Amino acid sequence: MSRLVIRNFVVGLFVLAGLSAVAYMSLTIGGLSLGAQDQMTLYAAFDETGGLKDRAPVRIAGVKVGEVASIELDEDYRARVTMHVEAGLELSIDTQASIMTAGLLGDRFILLELGGELHNLADGDTMTWTESAVLLERLIGKLIHNVSLGEDG
């Protein structure tokens, strides 16, 4: 009988270990928050996203506050980016969204820089102040162009 009890105990330990591995993967690695964190949705339109991807982070002063939910083309042929950010943030209505690059060749992310207006952005608002991604190849192209112009002149 005691062999059965030991086996049950070992199986219990096994299931417990497995479940805690599942929990670790979900909570710590996957970043699942159990207490269904409130989010608000904001929109911003850019001329150039420069390879911004879904789920790219949205940061304020380098701290992640949300992520890009989707990127679509709007009726003006600009990129309309939907992002989910933490609901508690008080972002003034003139907050600027810029697409930045982490390092020289790193991934794109959106940086929010707060403005000075008294009114705050609400769930579903569209940010009017945006700064598009800087394309390195265009910069280099301009540089070469300028250099060669300089040599000629």
Next chain:
Amino acid sequence: MVLRAIDNLGAATIRFIESLGAISLFGGAVIGNTLRPPLRTRMLIKELYKQGVQSLSIIGISGLAVGMVIGLQGYNTLVRYGSENQLGVFVGFSIVLELGPVLTALLLTGRAGSATTAEIGTMVATEQLDGLRMMSINPVNLVVVPRALGLFLVTPLLTALFVVLALFGGYLIGVGMMGVDPGAYMGNLQEAMDFPTDVVGCFVKAFIFGCLISLISTFRGVTCAPNSAGVSAATTATVVQASLCILIADYIITALWGF
């Protein structure tokens, strides 16, 4: 000649469709009998022990080893581009999305799936299942369900353990040996990893692989020819067919899930 070839192709197609039909009916019977009381807890615990606890060592060691290898390879590649801080992301994505569920399922097929087929096959060969039928006891209910359910439950648990150990293995190599910043390893990994797509995707794979392993290994056992050659053929068939199905299913899920 050509007619003969067409003949053979037709016969093979019919056999294939017949076996698909048979395994579908069998799967339906297994699910039906799983939902029907009584729940045989004692037998299920026994199977969890045999299929889960006794597979822990191979799954654990493989997970650690795979994580360490990926960590080493990843470091050597990433360091050329100066982005060794992304090692956590590199290890994490390869393990969570692909290697974790697939390798766990393949190892489990070899370790527990084949054993299940051999056990049920031996029961067929020694007329134990016929004995149950004569007592009007459905062998699916008494013999197949605890084993199929055990394999099905054990797969995601072992997958999670494999993944966590592999991440730890990559951490050991990256942070412990190569001197990657520990905050960067975990931080970048956590930032890149997303629960609804990556982690859920990993478990979707694990659940589907669990279904495949449990269904194929019990089906091959029950349909085994009642002699020792039959048992060995059935065991081989389980390993070959389950492995192929896992790899094919992995491709399909990856394509549909849109990783």
Next chain:
Amino acid sequence: MRWRFRASSDMFPNTMTGVEATKNERTGASDEDHIAFHNVNVELGERMVIRNLTCGFPKGRITVILGGSGSGKSTTLRLIGGLIAPLSGKLVVAGTNISKLSPRKLVPVRAKLGMMFQGGALLDSTNVFDNIALPLREHTRMKEDEIRSEVNQCLTRVGLKQSDGLLLPRELSGGMVKRVALARAIITKPEIVLCDEPFSGLDPITTKRIELLFKQINKELGMTMLIVSHDAAATLRLADHLLILMPDRSVQGPPDELVNSSDPRIKNLLSTDVDEDFVKLDKILDTNAGFGPGDLESTWS
């Protein structure tokens, strides 16, 4: 819907009334066949195993099915149990034609059958007690202590100790496996017991003990017994009725008539010199202290 036995008082009468009822039936209807084959053909794979078999098995008697290997002896039992279906023909078991029944409809027929498989077919992961208790646990609402007393009674009947119930099938000797298999076959008190090669792999003494057991159970419980065997000596001692399967035809009748058959093949099948066998057995018994000659005399003389 899973079929269950009716209330235990119906299905499991206490032994005394059960015996009396069946005894009366036996004298009244001994000529009536409990199982009847009508032109049954069976094909396994490509091979015709049984060709146009017509025969009957009398109620309450021990019938031995004899035949060379591959003559379809075991197939006959598996047919009766519904484990294989005949290609054509009619097969009546306890009043029901089972030749085309679905597994679900076979349930009430199988409730009247108990089968003892050649290798025992005991579930090797559970002990002897649980093996014997299995049909009771699955099909009745009996309480655990009722099951316990029923199983222990059955263990005693087949000559095993209660403590043997704790053994696993792999810990049993060949004779014990047969006894446990028999116990499991009769635990539900079926009308018909099918025994596939009950003497295979047993030494002569154990063979005789098992024979004795069959006689006893047949007498006390009045069950119809079908025994597949290729042991001519055991057959002649045991059988009330004999069915001999040959590739082209089958013969049935009382053993003492068939012994004098003119067909050389039947003579050959039944040719073992019984007296010589007894002499051999006596020699073995003299050296075996635990099993006196008196035991045998009470059985066979």
